[in-house]
Amino acid sequence: MSSAESSEFRPTLADVARAAGVSTATASRVLNGFPRVSPQRRRQVESAMLALGYARQRAARGSAAGRTGSIALVVCEEVLRMFTDPYFPRIAAGVGKELAAVDLQLVLLTVPSTENYQAPVQRYLEGGHVDGALVVGMHGRRPLDLDWLGIPVVFGGRPVHEGTPGGLSYVDVDNRGGARLATQRLIDSGRQTVATIAGPQDMTAGVDRLHGYRQAVLRAGRPDPGLVVFGDFGQASGEHAMARLLDRRPDVDAVFAASDMMAVGALRALRRAGRQVPGDVAVIGFDDLPISRWTDPPLTTVRQPVEEMGARMTGELLALIDGSVPRRCTVLDTELVLRKSD
Template sequence: MKRTIATIRDVAREAGVSVATVSRYINSNGYISDRTVKKIREVMEELDYKPNEIARGLARKKTNTIALIIPDITNPFFPELVVAIEKMAKEKGYSLILINADEESLQSGLFLRSLESRYIDGVILASFQFDQDILKELDGSKLPFVRIDRAADEDSPNSIGLDNYKGAELAVEHLIESGCKTIAHISGPRTFPPSIDRQRGFQAVMEKKFPGSELIVFEGDFTLESGKKMTEVLMDEHQDVDGIFLANDMMAIGALKALKQLGKSVPDDVAIIGFDGIKIGEMVEPELSTIEQPIYQIGIAATNRLIDMIENTGETLEQIKLNVRLVVRESSMR
């Protein structure tokens, strides 16, 4: 026989009080006599009544739920980020909603309203493809949000930034130290702040080390497929290239595939280095050199910053900019 689930009305009836009184007890809101508290507690235990946490959250206008918006769940960078954010959120008493949003949905005027309908307390944005109207609405709303990765903005105190420029410098300097003479860059989308900074870092080192030489830059979209395709185009047009810095690890793995199919040896013919430090880079052959982001620390810092904003701790929000490090593996070791 199916068990009947007790409701707040059942508790009120059995305890001989109003629904409003039971609600005040559950939400710790307003005076209730000790005798009534004892009676309500006893009835709740007898009926095995469990308050609806969502309803309680709505009553308090706080659900202890945050959302993470990412652009591509198939990129291993983001699942690693999710693990850190979910762990820290849980430790702080919050649950996490994951939203894998495509570009079209982010440009929709309904996007902010759909967020609000989910009854969340705050948002971590890892996707950059928000139009200015959406960003203005977010800024003007009471919904706290933190920007990371592709959405990070160095001018905003609610961003967790990364030294992408320095990372690019480290990557190109390493390829030069490995003996590369003709180095190309396959960037991410040039509208993304991290792509812009990584290309700037590439350009700065090349102009310093090889003044007057042609800058070889192709634009990818951070996917494995674009890394493969752009590497094929690159090697067709610039057969003398002996080093490639790719703006993320997924594109670098695509480049490894393309070079193998072209009969090029990595790193003997062409040295490769990516950017991110995702675990899969250690599983490919040859193992991928990379500029490692502190993915776990990004997630922890973003979650702490967002919850501080939600709970209005009163702490001054200072800009956070995390460092990167060079990780040398077989793909660039000559």
């Protein structure tokens, strides 16, 4: 190899892994200082980094001249759901606004629920195309090892698996407190049979909102497993869950739905069953989506600052890229917005 060719050679993490005889994930764990690597493999990776000049290249890439100018937004949902659920466009709006202010590009990556879902996304992120990644929509049944890719990562919402050595950076909202506040509102208004349409339990938002509901009903001395049904945060699932709940417990007079879209579905099911809202059944949602202002009646809901969440995630990621802050966790407040459905 000529000296000119040598000066143009920029080793990737995959090059280091091949030279060391280990996986790319192991090489990345060594690079990021994670402890779950044997001393022998750590020495192999460090020797390969030194021989290839990888450590110097990574340091150069941390400078403004070595950056790609792009940030990845990784959405762990099916493409159709990503464009029909208002949550994801609102997150993207908050991210895009922050990146526009610093003249950076946003790259959108989707992670479908296929058997080999991780490989294409991880190959792209390992390839040096972006300076960092924002990850939203994580499902516990589909863990994605983005934290071991050698680039900074910030999660939208607390990941189900938080046990990664070194910790994870995330921005979340107070899902438990918001759900507790909504359920308490229904109890305090005199409703006797307060149910919930809970979200998916492989996502921390679904888990935490169900926990908040259970805290409130337990405090009121009214725990009843028969009043809990489940949906997937979508409108159709809320409609089906409400129908099941009415069949199971026709005496229900209040429902906390863990998303506005499920609440909209619940309103449809109640209207079809001839139940008046809020006269017969009170309904409170979670999100404060624009549609909540236009339902009949307008929906009382828990507001979560989704655009702010996207902006804060982006700010945290940019700070990690610059090396100006350690990994940290941020939880944003929620608030109850009173309208006419309760």
